[in-house]
Amino acid sequence: MKGSIKKNKQTGKWDFVIDIGKDLITGKRKQKKKRGFKTKKEAEKALTALLNELNEGSYIEPSKQAYSDYMYFWIGIKAHEMSIQTLKAYQSYLKSHISPSLGQVPLSSLTPIHIQSFVGDLRSKELSESTIKRIYNVVNASLNAAAKTELIKKNPASTIEKPKVVAKETVIWKWDEVSSFLDSAMSSPYYVAFLLAVTTGMRQGEVLGLRWRDVDFANECLYVRQTLTHDGKGFKEGAKSKAGSRSVGLDAFTLSALKKQKKQVAECKLKLGIAYTDNDLVICSSNGKPINPRNLLRSFYNLLEKSDLPKIRFHDLRHTHASLMLQQGENIKLISERLGHSSVKITLDTYSHVLPNMQQEASNRLANKLFNG
Template sequence: MKGHIRERSPGKWAIVLDVGEPDPKTGKKKRKWHSFTGTKRQAQSECARLIAEITSGGYVEPTKQTVAEFLAEWLKFIKPTVTPKTHERYTEICEKNLGPLIGDVALAKLKTDRIDAAFAKALTEGRRRAGGGLAPRTVHHMRRVLIKALNQAVTWDRLAKNPATATTPPKIERVKMLAYDADQTATLIEAFRPNRMFIPMLLAVMCGLRRGEILALRWRHVDLSDGRRMLSVRDSAEQTKDGVRYKEPKSGRARTVALSSMMLTELKAHRTRQAEEQLKLGVRPDDDSFVVAQVDGRPLKPVSLTHEWTRLLAKTSLPRIRFHDLRHTHASQMLAAGVHPKVASERLGHSTIGITLDLYSHVMPGMQADAAEQVDAALQAAISASRKTK
């Protein structure tokens, strides 16, 4: 394998690589040309590197395809393999975040330092409308998507290696988890009792269901008999640009959630009220009807539930939290009450107990103090009994 460099203009070089045997008919050598900008020594080093790649089999044919063109191709390729919501998010990141920063760069010339510079710029001035930088978590998502896309470029032999894997991820500070205490929860329940957000709020704060799980729950998934009183989480509603779709829960598997006496009573009353409303409109409810629905029985959109929650909460004196934080409220109150983390994990639908322990570690110090006191009391009782025996 041979190669040499030619100076085209000051600082501009052509790297010429001889590959394969000469054409038997014409006698011309097969060559590959690369453009390079830098000093003569740097051009010689790049020539040596390319020769080594060809010799080792790691050489990738250069392409004029830009990063933006490749990302568009990649988005089409992965569309059948991801959920519509995920594809929407990937598209948004590629077109609105990555595209303006590195979209015009030739894919073959994309380097780690260029990506790091793009991420640094996104953190300081990445917001297109309001100005300022993007949140570190958003840039972290950008990095994750770019790594995934460029891994495919490596698989397709468009790149020899993925330059995004060596980039420095932004530091993400954990957002403080918000939750109501028992008194605030009691205030919330009484404040929401007169409106239609009462049942979805209860399902979140007393059962730990996610927003999508609440809106996908049907009466056939709820057993209100006194002997069983439980519900099954089998589906989750997901909002996309094309409408609402129903998919499996976030953990990927169904779960069963036991109902408290209060939850059982409220669900029975809710089903009676809902049936009366729908019958007045000429709608005959059945087991396939949604537990949380519009007056005429049609399903609610996740975004509509969020808007209604925000509107009604603003009318109370309670701290402003997200609807999802009601789930955190349920989890925190379970653990603070001494419920075993494994039970809490199963009730919340976490894939592993480690997720539960990590998310709610702020509740653990109090639990550890209680555990220490319980062990101490047991030992003191044993010591006292031993002394009396002697």
């Protein structure tokens, strides 16, 4: 494989041309040309580097495709792997942020500087760091795919300083605060939803997507096999992750509350007849339709406003469940399985704030046995 160098009579600079193989579609010879070198030596150096890449099989023909066009194509390919909510988020990021800043840049011309400047632009819009990180992750994933399919040599987003999210301190309730909340929530139509969040650690979507067929009264457990989407308009089979599809043991109090709930649901179903929409849901409206997550949260925060309890998010009921179980000395592996974490490490990292107190209590218990026994 050879190339030729010659001086351009019109510009006075040096150019080279080289055969880079045949077009797979037309079968015609393909050539690569580079112009505008100040000296013959510069042209020879560039030609030698290109020849080495061709001989080693590492040469990638630069793509002229605009990055936004590639992104639409990539999201289209990935769509079948995503939930409707995730797909909408990706499309929104592309339309509102990615395309206006990076869309017209050719995919092969993107550099780390482009990506770093893009992250800076996102910060100038005063977006939250968590949102900036999510948008960056989409860009990074798309460029990883481009590098893997040899559209580009290297992912330009892989070398920049990645956005970081400083974890907010999690607020959890104490034993008496949980009891106080559940007492005040007893009259709420969403009482069983709040109870399940506290006693099982289920996520909001998991609670609202729970079906009666997934409640096993005989074996005193339930199975997380379906979640309600964030917009409350559909269901997703399985859980947030593969490990999220799980069984969770139930206590006698929660089982009793579920039996009462089942009786109430059956009465509504009988009363409405064919007007009842039977989704087999544990937590549902009087006509059987799923509860809008916003209505659940509105009810939750209204209850908090009327109480003297520390203000927490609904998701913090899950954190409260895990922390209280840790405090009472339950096995960390068991807790991790109840929460649907893919590894014990995630559980330990998430609830490390609880561990120092547990260490001290364990030391005191050992000392009491040793010296006061």
